[in-house]
Amino acid sequence: MKGQHTRGVLRRRDVIKGAGAVAAGVAVTGFPAIAQNTSLKIGILTPKGGIAATAGENGLRGCQWAVERLNKAGGIAGRKVELVVEEETNAQQTIERFNKLVLQDKVDMVQGVVSTGVALALGPVVEDSKKLTIMWDGTTQDGVTEKLPDARYCFKSTDNECEAVMASLLAIKHFKGKFKTIAGINPDYSYGRNNWAAFKAILKRYGIEYEVVAEQWPKVGNMEVTSFVAALKAAKPDLIFSSLLFADLPVFMQQAHAAELTKSSLMVFPAAGWQHTSLKKAFTPENMLFGHNTLYFGHPNPTPLQKEFVDWYVGTHKDYPHWEADRAYFAMESYKTAVEAAHKAKGGWPSQDDVIDTLKSGIKVQSLGGPGWFRKDNIAEQTFIQGLTTHKNAYDFCTLSTFDTMTSDVLQKPAGADFWKWIETAKFPV
Amino acid sequence: MAAFAEIVLGGLFHAAVLFLVAAGLQLVFGVQKIVNLACGAFYALGAYVGASAAKWAIGVGLPTPLVLVVVLLAGLACAVIGPPLERVLRTVYDRDESFQLLLTFAFLLMFQDLFRIGWGANPQTTGSLFLSFGTLDLGLFKTPAYNVFVIAVAITVAAGLGWFLQRTNFGRLLRATAENRAMAEAVGVNARAMFSVVFTLGVALGTVGGALVVPASAASLDMAAELVVEAFAVVVIGGLGSISGALAGAVIVGLVRAAAIVFYAEAELLAIYAIVIAVLILRPAGLFGKEAV
Structure with missing residues (x-):
């Protein structure tokens, strides 16, 4: 579903209506309703075919569950989330789709990427584009050597080893x-x-x-x-x-x-x-x-969050989730937590730099499989x-x-x- | 000794799988002169449908041998896609080979998407059907009975195809059409109908092969493209268009690969393609192929 962006000349009646909506929005969600007028567009890059297709499917389900849940609770800092999903294939095609998400779809940020082979090539493109990107399972390691140690915009998953x-x-x-x-x-x-x-x-x-x-x-x-x-x-x-x-x-x-x-x-x-x-x-x-x-569905003492997710997953998909669902959830939850923390600190909608600085500060989130955070060098801890x-x-x-x-x-x-x-x-x- | 025998058996199992894919490829090329890249997709279709059929048959409580019969019949039923696909191929019979390659490659990719739509991204297996056939005690060692069964079926298919092509009237007509289509048509052979039958037979070899092997393996989105590459190594070694060549090529590739895995795993592909290159240099038409005149 694409977001509805209404452009035109504001009339006095619209301004009055808008003011009313702002008041109502703040009352309900704690965030200004003006932000609720536009949804947050998040681009997703996930494999749908090939050897990583199962992982992509699991990840997308985890991501969609996270979005459904947070949208029901009012969105991220009051803005509903809308996903724009593109397929992760080989490095070259995935870079083209990343550029499409950024330039054509004008997404606010990007999540996804399972393959390190793709992530390694995509990392520098992310830095050039200056678009915040949180990877599910991809790293920017060549072998065991980190190739993007000073990344600012590209947030990577835990090391493969x-x-x-x-x-x-x-x-x-x-x-x-x-x-x-x-x-x-x-x-x-x-x-x-x-x-x-x-x-x-x-x-x-x-x-x-x-x-x-x-x-x-x-x-x-x-x-x-x-x-x-x-x-x-x-x-x-x-x-x-x-x-x-x-x-x-x-x-x-x-x-x-x-x-x-x-x-x-x-x-x-x-x-x-x-x-x-x-x-x-x-x-x-x-x-x-x-x-x-990072996710064992059968944890004997699951957190309420994991239990809710696993029950939903089993009920909806007649299957049991694995770690890719957690990686995707972690990416979304990290973004949400960072935006809302930065929003609170600033008292208004944060800039991308504010969100990145918050992520880099090591802000902790509860993911499906347990707590996680990002290091200063943008590598996840889970x-x-x-x-x-x-x-x-x-x-x-x-x-x-x-x-x-x-x-x-x-x-x-x-x-x-x-x-x-x-x-x-x-x-x-x- | 036991280890050696097990390694040889492992190589022969792989050879059986390759032969079942390559046989259809050879048959179609032999008669229709089309390099059918879609042969891997037919194999994968048989595997997917076979896996679903196995789940159904196990679900309704059929005994293990009957489950296998259902799986193989399901694979055979998939051959119904042969005639309509052959009808599409007619548009490129008289065109450049690159169009034929492109069209059959398009089939391969389209099938891959259809598998994803039909079965999702998860690989499809037949659960524990493979294990329900038990193990075979061969004295020196025990081996999965189903692996031996697959090898036996591949040998039977090879022998059956040889008999069909050499000893039946239809087989003779097929060979005549393959040798000289114009002459065959001049003496009353309906080459168009012949092509449809041959293509369907090629599809059936692939789909039944896929259904046969899926209990010992899994149906996955990648398997179609994966096997086509190795099947081409088989046909280059054996000779394009030759069923005997497919058998010989498959055995060579299977055994060489098994030996490489044991002695120097890094050279698994290198060993296979070194033989491919050697054949291309020393005998360009392949071991059983006919030299171009």
Whole structure:
């Protein structure tokens, strides 16, 4: 729905009507009604096809729920929110759509972007355009190196390695002494390679002796994994570490189970949460270390916010949400909180710079999966959840029997730090 | 020894999947001289419809073997899209090859959107159907019975196609039309009807293949484009238009890939395309293709 912008000459009667509306608006919402005359246009860039389509769908649902909810409560500082959704595809096309949102649709800000490959290319464009943008899951890291350390307008998600760092720490906590040989099967791009390298670096940091017996790099989107399973089985690893996260993960798990690989090896899967409902009990083992990133739908003590969202999601979509919904909610809630805080401080509608300064100040928000905020270098801090799987539940897929939560301030390198050096000296909670 | 046998079996399973995609591609090119990029979309259609059929059949409580029959019949039923699509293709038979590529690629992209509209962005699976077939004890090792079944079906399809093309009257007519369309038409062969049947048969190979493999895999939006790339490696190695070539090419690609994954995973694609390049240099028409005169 496009917003209705009425332009024309003001008549005296209109001014009187407007004054009445202002008074009524202030009385109801606490914000001047003059701002309510125009909606806030927020551009959304989200994948609708390809390997990240599921994530995009989950994110968009989380975003739409957030908007529906905040619009019912009067909008952001009194202005209703209107979404303009564009598809995230490859970097070049997504940049064109970002420019379209900014120049043609004249959105007030932009949210979205799941792929770091896209975000890396889009980041400098965001800075050039000077349009506030909050990314759901995209970072501006080239490998593990931040390429936009002095960003002002571009707000990024947590570093991609957070879940690998957490899973490595928990693997040590739960499985120390139970493995000697390790194998990795990770997606063949920087995320998979960095996660595997981080796992090995953390084992080394803790002085755990290991021998790598296999390293597999399936191409992203590859659905035929029998040869990978056969190669892993031949290597006989005590522990398998995998950052598979797309639709290939349930296929791998099914084939691994049929080949009895899941019986013989410990499993550490930091990003499995993207496929949580597809990982059926029939083929997903118990006591597998399973990462849910920033949202675990089955939290035994959920906040009222998470409970409300999960109930809505299940009721509306007959499905269970994963972390992308939380990332999208976090982006919207961060913007809302920053605008309203800046509005209150200023006593009027804040400028974009006011909102950015508020976001950079580290203002905390309650997201679906836990608290989060932005650092001064525009990188998000969020709450991560991982644990061991169980079959003891009412679903046909695995949930967690035990779980740990960690905020990303202990899982990602500080601003300006080298990731690999940071691992050598960081104070970890395990 | 057990590990080696398992790796070979893994390679043969991949070869079976590739053969089922490439066979339709070969058949259509062999007779109609059209490089059908949409073959991956037909495979994906079979997988999506097969996954839905499996969910329905499991939902109504059919026993596992009957579920599989329903899945395969659903894949076969998808071949009804063959004649109308072939009707559209007629517009480019006499035009430059680039139009044919463009049109079949358009089909591929359109199907991808139709899958998204019909099934959403989530990959579709058949739940635990794959596991309900159990494992097969081959002495040295155990392996998923369904993987062996897929390999067996691919071999049967290859043998059946060979018999059909070599031993039946219709097969002879097909080969005659492929060799010389004008001559075949001069002796009374209805080439237009022949093209429609061949294209539909090519579609059926893809859709049944997709339905067959989906229990061991998943139907996803990317699978159509993903498989087309590897299927082309198969046909280049085997020879464009040759069913025997599709079989040989698929086995070579499957086994080379399996070996690369074990010995040096980084070289998985490099190993396949090194063979493609070697074939293009040493035998440009492919192992079973006919040299241009």
